Amino acid sequence: MKQVKIIIERSKDFYTAYAENVKGISGGGETVLEAKESVLACIEILKELDNIPKILQGEYELIYKFDTQSLLNYYKGIFTNSALGRITGINQKLIQHYASGLKRPRPTQAYKIQKALHDLGHELISVEL
Numbered sequence: 001m002k003q004v005k006i007i008i009e010r011s012k013d014f015y016t017a018y019a020e021n022v023k024g025i026s027g028g029g030e031t032v033l034e035a036k037e038s039v040l041a042c043i044e045i046l047k048e049l050d051n052i053p054k055i056l057q058g059e060y061e062l063i064y065k066f067d068t069q070s071l072l073n074y075y076k077g078i079f080t081n082s083a084l085g086r087i088t089g090i091n092q093k094l095i096q097h098y099a100s101g102l103k104r105p106r107p108t109q110a111y112k113i114q115k116a117l118h119d120l121g122h123e124l125i126s127v128e129l
């Protein structure tokens with residue numbers, strides 16, 4: 001299936017979202033949800049035009065890609081630095097530095113965070129109550 005990669009970044013008081021691999025798709029909002037909805041509205045507008053990008057013809061999926069700081073801030077109310085430290089093996093203080101923008105993780109550290117969250121997601125999908 002075709003993938004449209006949407007980059008989500010946070011500035012001081014606003015989230016921006018834009019397609020990495022399709023020109024003309026962008027959006028923004030005060031929350032990640034608003035930015036995602038803005039991107040979806042933009043895609044609908046593009047579909048109404050006569051010259052829509054080929055990737056938007058037929059089936060496709062949206063893949064959301066966060067920078068580490070935006071991801072950590074977005075899920076701040078769900079994951080504590082302690083919990084993230086436990087599942088990633090990364091020091092809590094370092095995670096706080098990533099979340100505040102004081103430091104940027106090396107690619108290997110960013111991958112550790114991504115992998116830990118994916119592993120947790122797969123584990124949670126298999127849970128039954």
